[in-house]
Amino acid sequence: MHSVLRRYGSYENFELANGGSILPKSRVWASVRKYLQKEGCVGEVVVRLSEELLSQAVMMVESCRPTLTINLAGARQHWLEGMLRHEIGTHYIRGVNNSQQPWHSKAGRKQFGLKPANPTEEGLASLHSVLFRKHPFLWRAALLYYTVYHAGHMSFSQLFNDIGQFVQDPAVRWEYCVRAKRGQTDTSLPGCFSKDQVYLDGVLRILRHRKTIDFKMLASLGKVSYEDVESLRKYVVLEKIRIPHFMQDEERYLEQLDHIIAVNELTDEELSQLIPL
Numbered sequence: 001m002h003s004v005l006r007r008y009g010s011y012e013n014f015e016l017a018n019g020g021s022i023l024p025k026s027r028v029w030a031s032v033r034k035y036l037q038k039e040g041c042v043g044e045v046v047v048r049l050s051e052e053l054l055s056q057a058v059m060m061v062e063s064c065r066p067t068l069t070i071n072l073a074g075a076r077q078h079w080l081e082g083m084l085r086h087e088i089g090t091h092y093i094r095g096v097n098n099s100q101q102p103w104h105s106k107a108g109r110k111q112f113g114l115k116p117a118n119p120t121e122e123g124l125a126s127l128h129s130v131l132f133r134k135h136p137f138l139w140r141a142a143l144l145y146y147t148v149y150h151a152g153h154m155s156f157s158q159l160f161n162d163i164g165q166f167v168q169d170p171a172v173r174w175e176y177c178v179r180a181k182r183g184q185t186d187t188s189l190p191g192c193f194s195k196d197q198v199y200l201d202g203v204l205r206i207l208r209h210r211k212t213i214d215f216k217m218l219a220s221l222g223k224v225s226y227e228d229v230e231s232l233r234k235y236v237v238l239e240k241i242r243i244p245h246f247m248q249d250e251e252r253y254l255e256q257l258d259h260i261i262a263v264n265e266l267t268d269e270e271l272s273q274l275i276p277l
Contacts, residue, residue: 001142001166003265011139011167018135020077025049028075032068035084038245045092054175059087066092082129089244090125098222100237112232115225123202124218127260131246131253136260141199143167143176151180151192208271210257216250219243 008014023031028049036042046067053071060067068087075083098104103112130136143166151159160170160177167173184191206213206226213226214233220241221232247253261267 001139001146003263004137004139005166012169014135014137014139015076018133019079022073023075023077023080025072027077028070028072028080031080032070032084035081035088039088039093040242041088041092041096045088054179057083057087059091066095068092078133079129082131082133085128085131085244085246086125089246090128091121093242093244094121094124094219094222097220097241098224100240101222102235102237103224103232104222112228112235114228114232117223117225119198119202119205120218120225120227121202121223122198123204123206126199126203127206127257128244128246130260131256136256136263138200138203138260138264141203144179144196145200147176147180148192148194148197151177151190152194153190155189156181156187204271205275207257207261207266208268208275210254215247215253216243219247 004011004014008017029047032047033042036045044066046062046065048067048069049072050069051072053069055071056074057068057070060069070083101108103109103114126138126141129140130138143163146166147159147163150162154162156177159180160173163173163176167176179196180192181187182193184193209226214229217233217236218224218226218229220238220243221229221236224232261271
């Protein structure tokens with residue numbers, strides 16, 4: 001976060017310089033259709049546009065149909081495809097692959113002794129959001145983590161003022177605070193909803209182990225942790241499996257992960273200290 005501020009002066013400047021302009025609905029529809037064609041899933045996903053979503057986008061099952069709702073306020077020219085890689089290229093495709101596997105049910109996961117899908121699931125999705133950006137700063141994952149941490153020690157108003165050092169727009173600060181304080185009966189007291197820390201946690205774990213993870217197999221196995229890849233390899237059903245288009249070239253994919261590490265001023269030594277195993 002500080003590296004973004006040092007380089008651009010403010011997050012708003014960074015957003016404008018890198019994200020581009022907010023797209024009109026017609027351009028959003030066109031971009032989504034093009035992306036669905038890339039992944040070979042035209043007609044499989046219901047897409048809705050919203051101006052009232054708390055997050056940038058959300059992938060859910062509604063009326064038995066996978067449904068992607070996109071927040072129009074966050075649909076920027078150069079960042080929309082990253083959001084589609086996050087929601088469709090990661091969450092949806094891993095879900096489709098998961099449905100083919102013997103661990104697709106709760107009982108199946110228990111039978112194979114699987115770890116929770118998170119933080120791997122959201123970590124992968126967060127990395128895919130910034131993949132191929134010239135300046136792939138992990139700003140959102142970092143600020144979500146930071147906001148939740150401080151929500152545990154601050155009131156809503158204290159938190160709102162504190163993150164003003166990173167975000168000037170009061171509407172954006174409000175959204176981060178609401179996410180961190182949701183579920184609290186009295187937001188004047190310290191307390192948080194901690195799920196949003198999973199994004200950065202997953203990112204750091206995957207980057208730490210990126211040289212030993214078989215990413216294509218991780219995608220094939222479905223909603224599983226990177227820690228379970230080797231034990232599940234001999235049981236995987238590979239018929240009808242999909243690999244996201246951006247993961248096809250493994251060498252380029254790993255180069256992009258190295259680029260993310262460099263831009264965010266991380267090192268393998270720091271990652272090893274943060275995550276010893």
